[in-house]
Amino acid sequence: MTLSTPASGWTKMTPSHLAANTSNPIRKIVDNIKMPANSTKELIRLSLGDPTVFGNLKAPEVLSEAIVANVRSVQYNGYIHSAGTEAARAAIATAYGHPETHPLTKDDIIIASGGSGALDIAITGLLNPGDNLLLPKPAFSLYQVICDAHKIETRYYDLLPERNWEADLTQMASLIDGRTRAILVNNPSNPCGSVYTKAHLQAILAVADAHHVPIIADEIYGDMTFGDSVFYPMASLTTTVPVVSCSGLAKQFAIPGWRVGWIAVHDRNNVLADIRDAYFKLSTLILGANSLVQSAIPAILTPAKGSAEEKSLAAFKKEYYSILEQNATFTLNALRKIRGLKVVVPQGAMYVMCGIDTTILKDITDDFDFTQKLLSEESVLVLPGQCFGMNNYFRVVFSAPQDKLGEAYDRIATFCARHSA
Numbered sequence: 001m002t003l004s005t006p007a008s009g010w011t012k013m014t015p016s017h018l019a020a021n022t023s024n025p026i027r028k029i030v031d032n033i034k035m036p037a038n039s040t041k042e043l044i045r046l047s048l049g050d051p052t053v054f055g056n057l058k059a060p061e062v063l064s065e066a067i068v069a070n071v072r073s074v075q076y077n078g079y080i081h082s083a084g085t086e087a088a089r090a091a092i093a094t095a096y097g098h099p100e101t102h103p104l105t106k107d108d109i110i111i112a113s114g115g116s117g118a119l120d121i122a123i124t125g126l127l128n129p130g131d132n133l134l135l136p137k138p139a140f141s142l143y144q145v146i147c148d149a150h151k152i153e154t155r156y157y158d159l160l161p162e163r164n165w166e167a168d169l170t171q172m173a174s175l176i177d178g179r180t181r182a183i184l185v186n187n188p189s190n191p192c193g194s195v196y197t198k199a200h201l202q203a204i205l206a207v208a209d210a211h212h213v214p215i216i217a218d219e220i221y222g223d224m225t226f227g228d229s230v231f232y233p234m235a236s237l238t239t240t241v242p243v244v245s246c247s248g249l250a251k252q253f254a255i256p257g258w259r260v261g262w263i264a265v266h267d268r269n270n271v272l273a274d275i276r277d278a279y280f281k282l283s284t285l286i287l288g289a290n291s292l293v294q295s296a297i298p299a300i301l302t303p304a305k306g307s308a309e310e311k312s313l314a315a316f317k318k319e320y321y322s323i324l325e326q327n328a329t330f331t332l333n334a335l336r337k338i339r340g341l342k343v344v345v346p347q348g349a350m351y352v353m354c355g356i357d358t359t360i361l362k363d364i365t366d367d368f369d370f371t372q373k374l375l376s377e378e379s380v381l382v383l384p385g386q387c388f389g390m391n392n393y394f395r396v397v398f399s400a401p402q403d404k405l406g407e408a409y410d411r412i413a414t415f416c417a418r419h420s421a
Helices: 024-031 063-071 086-096 116-125 142-149 169-174 197-212 274-287 290-295 297-301 308-335 367-378 400-420
Strands: 109-112 130-137 154-158 180-186 215-218 243-248 261-266 341-343 351-356 393-395
Touching: 024 086, 063 290, 063 297, 063 308, 086 261, 086 290, 086 297, 109 274, 116 142, 116 215, 116 243, 116 274, 130 142, 142 154, 142 400, 154 169, 169 197, 180 197, 180 351, 197 215, 243 341, 261 274, 290 297, 297 351, 308 341, 308 400, 367 400
Parallel strands: 130 154, 130 180, 180 215, 215 243
Antiparallel strands: 109 261, 243 261, 341 351, 351 393
16 A cells, blocks of 8 residues: 555544554564574464464363354344343353352353453443552553553552562552552463462452452463462452452463453442443443354353263363463473573463573573574574563463473573573
8 A cells, every 4th residue: 555645635634542542562572573584493482372372272062062053043143232141141150159258140240352351341440541550560461551541550569470479568558549449460370370379369358458449350360270279269258359350261261262251340348339330331332242152151151060061061171271280390390491591380371481590691681682582593482571561581371282392492492502601
């Protein structure tokens, strides 16, 4: 397309403030990475948090069969309620609530276009321009993207690698002021692969309770945990702090492209009544998430007790999580042997963060330099920690088959040896 000067009488138009304020820090960094031009090595991408990239992890058969049956029924091709069908919202409430510890009804659930859409509604329905949101550092970059686009101030509390990425609670509390509207907690974590203990989650809730600040809990990775690590929904640990939990189908069912997520409003004391109404209003902006995918939610979240479907889903989950756990162990054992790297033990999700010792890696200036040179020399793509606000770290996604992971880690070892002092 050839650009020309506007016709007489016309002036060049400027974009909206919303568009001008929207910029993804990952894109800024990744777009400046130069792909290898003439490499003889196969490119191995360990950069994208998508379990489907290599084809080794597939959606459960029950889900696929439900989708096929529902397509053929021709009952789910039309418009639905903007916040989701009643059947889907009821199934989510049943699966993700508990009558004693964290009760939910369908009226507490707002279905959105993916977990990202849920986060957008959760944040923008609660915060106004000039308000501030406390975010973890390192963090999934979308939180900042949403806030910047809507002129919401972001304040970052540190996650401590020496404590398996637990939050610095003293610092967190020091960031709170009269315009702090929420604390966002991501557990299990992207990019860290950490899983918080019950005691640490309770300590975060104590900070929130003391300052009367609600929690936005990004729990998209749910119970994808390894070893002795246990996932505790934040809402199950408090009767006083309102918790807006965001989750979805993407990661736990290996279908990120199907774009169905949700908000669950846990509010025992009616603090968020108006906020809940606001979330339903915001769902009307895009008139709802995918109707076909929603139609399969009851089948996979609330299968009949003792049914073949329930057993099949349990077997899928066991195999899927087992593969990720084996890959986590394989990744830890391989990378921790490499001089110049420091690996923080992964406890869940599909990620690990590796520190870079630039005193050992003699001609590596920082994490961007590391990832660019690794890509250029060894055709292995990982994301620099700067994408998540953490310098001199890089993130590895370990959902690939182990033979691909092994080859990539051998190349990283060779690379680090080549650049070691």
